[in-house]
Amino acid sequence: MMILNLVLAVLIPQLTAFILISAVWPREKPNRSHLLLKCCLAVGPAFGLLSCVYFLQLSLFGPSRKGLAAAQMALLICALALLFYRLKSTEDVPASEPVRTVLPRSRLQLILSVLFVVATVSATLVFVIVSLKEPHGQWDAWAVYNMKARFLFRAGDYWRDLFYEPTGWTSPDYPLMIPAAIAACWTLMGHETVVVPILVALLFTFATIGVVYLSVSHLRGKSQGLLAGLLLVCTPFFILHGANQYTDVPLGFFLLATIALLHLQDVLPERQHRSFQYRYLILAGAMMGLSTWTKNEGVLFLAAILASRFAVFVPRNGLKVYLKQVSNVAIGLIPVLLVVIYFKATLATPNRMLFPPQGPSFVAKLLDASRYWITLDAFITQGLGFGNWAVSLTALLLFYLLLLGLGIKQNERASIAASLITLGIMLAGYFAAFVLSPLDVAGHIASSLNRVLLQLWPSFIFVFFLIVRTPEQALMKGEAVSAQL
């Protein structure tokens, strides 16, 4: 019975999100890789939607298991109705489906596929073992996110007590996506179990790997996608940190999903842009919104995306096209953003990083050169040693890029530039946050830098494999394959 309740509590939101994504997804011929990509992309919005509904229910009506279950069923029916309407509609069916040449499976592709499956199975076993060893996760998981989930679930009508802790150590300004999603699953199940936070972490971790593999495959071919997926699944820190139940992996999922969806939109031919009405942008907007509901860093990401695309696309396509795109992003973004604004306005306390109760003044920190050196040194050192790999990954990727060379497609240059600028702004933002930290800079960096780098890691892998030539291109040294891809 417990397993059935667990499956229903997790599966129904996943199904709803998958149907919603399918309803918005541009219409193409049935394609297995698109189906899998939609399944992976659905993981984040599923928990996001569940947590938003749960939080609004708590805020407006108080806790109710029946009410939450009814809301989930209503959402599922609405999603089905929307999908049905889309399938009946012919407004956005392209005149001709995009032609994609299917290359015969090469020996390289076969080897990569086998290695990817083996590595994924191995990573899954590692994840399960780590979860058995530490079922409550590591420090931040039990001290902040799972503690809040327990509070929301156990407190009944008094869940707001969570925000009254006088010293503020529970970070009451942190968005509630993960705690509320966990508490919502417990509410639907009718009891509390550590399996739920483990399952949430597992789904986010492996969905991120899936999005990297499938979106790079879609844009660059299967071999390149497998290489990208292999690199992520074989990053020890990514798997371990996912199993530790921190929210950096879910945030990384939303950052990656946004960037991947924007690339999918940008590579559509202009004709399809019109007929598809920027549908990927609506999904990208929802992912951006959910990133702000997951961690405060999501707000920086939202600003970075809007600024980078403004800088790249306005000179290229004009302000009118940019505003048209932003209006489509807003369709997905605004509903989630309203929930975040409501939370920040009614419950969250001021952010302790921006408005610290202790430490030197803002100006003193800004003018302290030693803070910049400490932070820069840490960025370089930890950047080179990132990921707990057997060798320096950064050096290896640089070597790989030099060996294979650049392979940027003409129609993707602007999109790649915008993504690189976004990642650059994120890094600059993190750098500034450490320099201006109210905590001891070295201590803050030691406990956080590798985690914030991990948030960007899936997106970085995605962009890297769009920049570097594919193995086929490098092996054949010809133009034929690149033209086919």
Next chain:
Amino acid sequence: MLLFFPLLSNCRLFINSLKFDLSQVGSDEVTLYQKRFDGIRNLLPVRGTVGYSGDGINQAEYWKSDASALRNWFLAQYTLAPVVVSITSNHKVSIINGGAGGGDLDSSEKVGSTFRDLGNGMKLFDFGNGLKVVVSEQ
């Protein structure tokens, strides 16, 4: 190389994880720590705020406390949610989380604990595992 080193890292991680003894499932640090609090739940309110003090906690500037003291406090909060476990003073019920020790003198037996009347309506319950609870009836 781009295949070899990732796969090497993956293998290394897998081999390291196999060192875990499966008979230890359910005996992790957090689960065991939470069990210490089983005895004191009946003394705590269903909701509201209780006081907390522990070895190494800096009550004026908590962020300067020992890492292990902070860990104990946060674990207490994780365990006892939705009761707010606060290091501020003047609460009717306060938890003292210290090292494991014996009971106190002149004590009467309670279920799993000993208690002592401190006067002025204050009672101290000692659970013998480093946890004590002070209840004020005023």
